[in-house]
Amino acid sequence: MTMEVRARAPGKIILAGEHAVVHGSTAVAAAIDLYTYVSLRFPTPHDNDDALKLQLKDVDMEFSWPVRKLKEVLPELGIKSASSPSSCSLETSKAIASLVEELNLADAKLGLASGISAFLWLYTSIHGDKPAKVAVTSELPLGSGMGSSAALCVALSAALLSLSDSSKLDFSHQGWQTFGESELVLVNKWAFEGEKMIHGRPSGIDNTVSTFGTEYDECKHPNNVKFTTTYCKELKNLIVVLKYGKYLLHWEIFLGLFQLTKSITGNIVTFRSGELTHIKTNMPLKMLVTNTKVGRNTRALVAGVSERTARHGSAMTSVFKAVDSISNEVVGIIQSPVSDDLAITEKEEKLGELMEMNQGLLQCMGVSHSSIETVIKTTLKYKLATKLTGAGGGGCVLTLLPTHDLVLAATVVDKVIRELEDCGFKCLIAGIGGRGMEISFSGFSS
Numbered sequence: 001m002t003m004e005v006r007a008r009a010p011g012k013i014i015l016a017g018e019h020a021v022v023h024g025s026t027a028v029a030a031a032i033d034l035y036t037y038v039s040l041r042f043p044t045p046h047d048n049d050d051a052l053k054l055q056l057k058d059v060d061m062e063f064s065w066p067v068r069k070l071k072e073v074l075p076e077l078g079i080k081s082a083s084s085p086s087s088c089s090l091e092t093s094k095a096i097a098s099l100v101e102e103l104n105l106a107d108a109k110l111g112l113a114s115g116i117s118a119f120l121w122l123y124t125s126i127h128g129d130k131p132a133k134v135a136v137t138s139e140l141p142l143g144s145g146m147g148s149s150a151a152l153c154v155a156l157s158a159a160l161l162s163l164s165d166s167s168k169l170d171f172s173h174q175g176w177q178t179f180g181e182s183e184l185v186l187v188n189k190w191a192f193e194g195e196k197m198i199h200g201r202p203s204g205i206d207n208t209v210s211t212f213g214t215e216y217d218e219c220k221h222p223n224n225v226k227f228t229t230t231y232c233k234e235l236k237n238l239i240v241v242l243k244y245g246k247y248l249l250h251w252e253i254f255l256g257l258f259q260l261t262k263s264i265t266g267n268i269v270t271f272r273s274g275e276l277t278h279i280k281t282n283m284p285l286k287m288l289v290t291n292t293k294v295g296r297n298t299r300a301l302v303a304g305v306s307e308r309t310a311r312h313g314s315a316m317t318s319v320f321k322a323v324d325s326i327s328n329e330v331v332g333i334i335q336s337p338v339s340d341d342l343a344i345t346e347k348e349e350k351l352g353e354l355m356e357m358n359q360g361l362l363q364c365m366g367v368s369h370s371s372i373e374t375v376i377k378t379t380l381k382y383k384l385a386t387k388l389t390g391a392g393g394g395g396c397v398l399t400l401l402p403t404h405d406l407v408l409a410a411t412v413v414d415k416v417i418r419e420l421e422d423c424g425f426k427c428l429i430a431g432i433g434g435r436g437m438e439i440s441f442s443g444f445s446s
């Protein structure tokens, strides 16, 4: 009998503390509602297929390794156990590098090499030289600071473990299901090993958020938008009147408002030295995500910060300490209850200021970029605070949107998005918070 499993794992945004978290500071993050999907299927004897196949749908590429080649090249094949994650040895990592080199990736696709290496390591560690078909597709922009590499490693580890010999899952369950706590811990450990092959020295925040998620529940805004219906004699029809407090809304503003309200406000987490803590959000939190589309390499940026730390130890220690204080203050603000609009305004002002301070420190670490500065300048015209998110050097940037006056916010969002997109950037309002990894079985056949 063969079956197909599909796993999905979310991306994340880091609200405060990226890079410093690699050096022991606290970071604040949330899962987002954009996922990477991995499907895994073992061939039946009729398929007469003796290869491990990987399809990367986002980049329209496929790779295939005959299992005899894997047996020939990989020194430790078959001696690993799915239940005890371990780091890739130097010998195996050299062997994997030779397999990836043989793919002759074009220069523009070289960034994929690390992801393919992580795939080969995770697959062969968990399933040895078993032939299989694996397909990957993602809603996340790749290499942009929203954790696509971690989402890939988590979804891959989850799919692989769900069909491993030790899996205790209910294969007949319909729809998405998650793992028990100890299996989630195992997925997270394997995903961290995969992340190490992509990033070099990850803090573990991305894979941990992607595995466990940051639960969400509706966070009510004190001023709800009201929709009322009215009978219009001229049109002989019911029309919808959009009301927000004292305002009657213009259609365009309504669209902006719809974008703002449809995105969920979920909970956040803090991460420090490998420890994840769930924090309940007590205020509406809306972030505009701008993708500068400037490609960058997380491994190089993380290494660059470490090199600067080696050169200026004491100064960088102070920078990391300042980031730690910023993250803790951000959590304090998001966690404390709000009573009215005034309190929300005050909190948003403080959060905006802390984001600007965090951005300044990220600049100190050498991870900002002219495209990020352009987003900062553009949003500042609308009095909005912006910081990079993830590794920086381009990639994605976060802008805090005001929610104390949703109509004002919707008007501003519409204008700012238009101006940013005129610069060639791509904007989205991501729902903050959400489930961690999940799997779903399908296609039973014998």
Ligand SMILES: Nc1ncnc2c1ncn2[C@@H]1O[C@H](COP(=O)(O)OP(=O)(O)O)[C@@H](O)[C@H]1O
Pocket: 036, 056, 057, 058, 059, 111, 112, 113, 114, 115, 116, 136, 137, 138, 141, 142, 143, 144, 145, 146, 147, 148, 149, 150, 152, 198, 199, 296, 297, 298, 299, 390, 391
């Ligand atoms: N859907 C995917 N398909 C192929 N490779 C992927 C995918 N998602 C992630 N990757 C791998 O992860 C790398 C991006 O990781 P990284 O630079 O850490 O950025 P991010 O912030 O998106 O995690 C890609 O260059 C590729 O090797």
Ligand SMILES: C[C@@](O)(CCOP(=O)(O)O)CC(=O)O
Pocket: 017, 018, 019, 020, 021, 022, 144, 145, 146, 147, 148, 149, 199, 201, 202, 203, 204, 205, 206, 298, 302, 389, 390, 391, 392
């Ligand atoms: C820079 C860092 O803090 C976050 C990297 O995020 P991303 O890979 O750019 O999504 C590195 C890490 O914590 O592992």
